Amino acid sequence: MGQRSSRVRNWGLRLLMVAGVGALATTAYAQSTSPSTPPRDALTSKLELMLRSMRIARDWHVEAPTKKVLVTGAIDGLLARLDPEAEFYAPAELRRFTRVPTGATADVGLIVRRDERRRRSGSLGYRVVTSLDGSPAARAGLKSGDLITHVNGQAASDLSYLMLTQTILSGNAAQGIALTVERAPDAAPETLRLARETVPVARAAEVVGVAPGALYVRPAEMTPAVAADIEDRLSRGGDEATRGIVLDLRSVALGTADGAAAMMDVFLSDGPLVAVATRRDDAEKRPLARPGDAAQGRSLAVLVDSETVGPAEAVALGLRRANRARLVGTASAGRFEVRTLAPLGRRGEKGAIRIVTARYAPTQAPDPDTGRRAIVPDVIVEQAPAHALCRGVDLPDVQAGQPICRKRQLAEDEQLRRALALLDDAVIAARP
Amino acid sequence: MRKTDYAFWTFVALAGMAGLTTVLNVSRTYSATTPNAEIYKQLDLFGDVLERVRSDYVEKPDDSTLIDSAINGMLAGLDPHSAYLNPKNYRDMQVQTRGEFGGLGIEVTMENGVVKVVSPIDETPAAKAGLQANDLITHLDGEQIVGLTLEQAVEKMRGPVNTPITLTIVRKSAEDPLEIKIVRDVIRINAVKSRLEGDVIYAKVSTFNEQTHTNLVKQIDALRKQLGKPARGIIIDLRNNPGGLLDQAINVSDDFLDQGAIVLTKGRNLEETQRSNARAGDIAEGKRILVLINGGSASASEIVAGALQDHKRALVIGTRSFGKGSVQTIIPLGQNGALRLTTARYYTPSGRSIQAKGIMPDVIIEQELPEELKPKRPERPRGEASLRGHLKGEDAKNKKEESGSSAYVPKEPEKDTQLQYALKLMRGEIPEPTILPRDDEGKSGETPAAGTKAPAATKKQ
Numbered sequence: 001m002g003q004r005s006s007r008v009r010n011w012g013l014r015l016l017m018v019a020g021v022g023a024l025a026t027t028a029y030a031q032s033t034s035p036s037t038p039p040r041d042a043l044t045s046k047l048e049l050m051l052r053s054m055r056i057a058r059d060w061h062v063e064a065p066t067k068k069v070l071v072t073g074a075i076d077g078l079l080a081r082l083d084p085e086a087e088f089y090a091p092a093e094l095r096r097f098t099r100v101p102t103g104a105t106a107d108v109g110l111i112v113r114r115d116e117r118r119r120r121s122g123s124l125g126y127r128v129v130t131s132l133d134g135s136p137a138a139r140a141g142l143k144s145g146d147l148i149t150h151v152n153g154q155a156a157s158d159l160s161y162l163m164l165t166q167t168i169l170s171g172n173a174a175q176g177i178a179l180t181v182e183r184a185p186d187a188a189p190e191t192l193r194l195a196r197e198t199v200p201v202a203r204a205a206e207v208v209g210v211a212p213g214a215l216y217v218r219p220a221e222m223t224p225a226v227a228a229d230i231e232d233r234l235s236r237g238g239d240e241a242t243r244g245i246v247l248d249l250r251s252v253a254l255g256t257a258d259g260a261a262a263m264m265d266v267f268l269s270d271g272p273l274v275a276v277a278t279r280r281d282d283a284e285k286r287p288l289a290r291p292g293d294a295a296q297g298r299s300l301a302v303l304v305d306s307e308t309v310g311p312a313e314a315v316a317l318g319l320r321r322a323n324r325a326r327l328v329g330t331a332s333a334g335r336f337e338v339r340t341l342a343p344l345g346r347r348g349e350k351g352a353i354r355i356v357t358a359r360y361a362p363t364q365a366p367d368p369d370t371g372r373r374a375i376v377p378d379v380i381v382e383q384a385p386a387h388a389l390c391r392g393v394d395l396p397d398v399q400a401g402q403p404i405c406r407k408r409q410l411a412e413d414e415q416l417r418r419a420l421a422l423l424d425d426a427v428i429a430a431r432p
Numbered sequence: 433m434r435k436t437d438y439a440f441w442t443f444v445a446l447a448g449m450a451g452l453t454t455v456l457n458v459s460r461t462y463s464a465t466t467p468n469a470e471i472y473k474q475l476d477l478f479g480d481v482l483e484r485v486r487s488d489y490v491e492k493p494d495d496s497t498l499i500d501s502a503i504n505g506m507l508a509g510l511d512p513h514s515a516y517l518n519p520k521n522y523r524d525m526q527v528q529t530r531g532e533f534g535g536l537g538i539e540v541t542m543e544n545g546v547v548k549v550v551s552p553i554d555e556t557p558a559a560k561a562g563l564q565a566n567d568l569i570t571h572l573d574g575e576q577i578v579g580l581t582l583e584q585a586v587e588k589m590r591g592p593v594n595t596p597i598t599l600t601i602v603r604k605s606a607e608d609p610l611e612i613k614i615v616r617d618v619i620r621i622n623a624v625k626s627r628l629e630g631d632v633i634y635a636k637v638s639t640f641n642e643q644t645h646t647n648l649v650k651q652i653d654a655l656r657k658q659l660g661k662p663a664r665g666i667i668i669d670l671r672n673n674p675g676g677l678l679d680q681a682i683n684v685s686d687d688f689l690d691q692g693a694i695v696l697t698k699g700r701n702l703e704e705t706q707r708s709n710a711r712a713g714d715i716a717e718g719k720r721i722l723v724l725i726n727g728g729s730a731s732a733s734e735i736v737a738g739a740l741q742d743h744k745r746a747l748v749i750g751t752r753s754f755g756k757g758s759v760q761t762i763i764p765l766g767q768n769g770a771l772r773l774t775t776a777r778y779y780t781p782s783g784r785s786i787q788a789k790g791i792m793p794d795v796i797i798e799q800e801l802p803e804e805l806k807p808k809r810p811e812r813p814r815g816e817a818s819l820r821g822h823l824k825g826e827d828a829k830n831k832k833e834e835s836g837s838s839a840y841v842p843k844e845p846e847k848d849t850q851l852q853y854a855l856k857l858m859r860g861e862i863p864e865p866t867i868l869p870r871d872d873e874g875k876s877g878e879t880p881a882a883g884t885k886a887p888a889a890t891k892k893q
Binding site for chain 1: 475492493509510511771
């Protein structure tokens, strides 16, 4: 029997080789008959290689895989090539989101991304990009780089991004969630309990005098309304800003391209503003600033840190490129990408993929070594004293026996003090 | 249809809340007349995803690398050992399994952006040209190394036999950089390192390439002659040996066995079952054999350890092995590289599957970790059972799978607890250990009998 079985196997291999030759021949034929579209041919032959590999795996792999398993693996492999956050959503999973009613939402105020180490090595979970000012997540001390390994006892790596953000971190009702978090590579994991809260309707901007002749402007998010608010306040009280203005974009993660454009327009009288650009968009097609600078050309310093994200990064970069501002703080998040849930099939009946389809413009070019797009400020100032629990803009404190993070005062905010000093340098430099 | 539209717009609203603006793309349908329509149809949903990425991704993707990744993902999704080998990976793999390549004959590392010689290998062009340990190689054929990865530098040093290369060397004892011209020759990766420990032969097998069996036989023969009298026994060290070629594992097992099965491989169809039998002859001449394994012993190492253990030909000492009980077949794809596909599981002669379980030593001897290497918190699980998507073992249904163990081996033999134990046992300096009973002994009835040896030439572990 053994003798026969090995013959059977050899026949199988021979057939495989014949099949291989056949496929090659077909490719050659296809190439010789349609020379007019060379790029198609390269793609076609690659697709044929894929089809052939799929058939070999289906016929020979020890576990007798189904076509569905093979196709799912191929989609995973393709998306992993784009970036670690690209995801596929099956129709069944998409339907789960359609059941979430819109309207009043409750949120823990956490922005996350999937950890870069994924798949083969096993994803670790989700990284915190930032927690929103005053949110339950910020009060619990969650900050950029913290690793969420489990959510309500389930491995975070098994949750899709939309599942995590749309049905757990936010939802239609206040609800408690348990997050297991590693704050440092070797730190023991701790479990935090947070409660979703209803998001405040309006987010304001803070405009205050922090030193004689210096105004401090802190927008909560990059939206047209907040920009209009700041413009209004500056046009009424801008005369007092003889030394200049500090625009604090640390931990600013929310906003839209419109809002970012409006924010830049506050400080610019000409030149391109912020836009969202796909690969087909012309980079020069960005909206232009209207004449007039609400700050009347006074010195401008912009504070950035690792939790300055997306639209806020575009504003900081745009103001620096226009020679309007100098940047102070630490390297930004480097997240200029705009991700889209792109439907498959005519109307998403085959599911959807979540991929990067556009970027905020201006965009920081990627670092050749790391590939990261973080903006490195002109003046690098680490915030001291650093504390494991709190973000750069916060300080640890104790209330009612519970450790919390509170906002820094000017005297404690080294980055803000350096920004103010920079304004004075600029004033001195401008004197004849 | 309305409802689906609504669903997507809901996302836009919600995603906006989360701070990352989302734009909705108008669904674009690709023409059914594209030349790839028929292939897309067969590739199913993958075709939809590919077309969507090609049209909407923020940068124009390179079709070729995208599909390479897709093929690899398709295989990697099946088990951790299946993969697509592009032409370069395929060549690298061939070098590894063949155990020889055209090169200089130096072991190197990277230090401060330049290549540092760890040691020249005896009888190679590098050794003959006088290269020394700690030499720093700064330029290759006049081009500087700074900026290259170690892999790239090694790639440049390798090349066809009889071709020359000029190295620029900085040596501590020499003031000016030296230029040394070396002609490449065939370099063999020595899979076996052996020595005498008194009257005990110690052979460390580090991988199973095409040279392993021949090397092992030659070296044991040489050591026996050097000893001039019968050896007390042989210690075969398979620790941290990740495996290699199946036929080499069979040959090495056969070297010490006179008869009986060595390994069974079972494909997904019954008729693909192969059984390989030992032929008469034992290069150890019946002397005692001790086999060392640890958490880094995988695949072909486990076949050898399992075969010698089942036949009670060797006592296996150390810690539980990795647990990779599957066979991969290399399927060449012409100019496009090859597929490495898991096509079978293997079983020891008594019918044990190693998959996600490993070989349990007859005597468990743990390696004492030095203080600085002791884990600060409980370590993550290791071994095959900890790999994502591993093939499930035979009796995995109801219990948690575990395999592997520590892979630490101290550099100094005198600190090597496992080796010292084996030496003492061999010399009779300690009493014979009580052998741990195995929970799966006597289950051999279920394996089908087959007669021939595996035609294993195309197989790789």
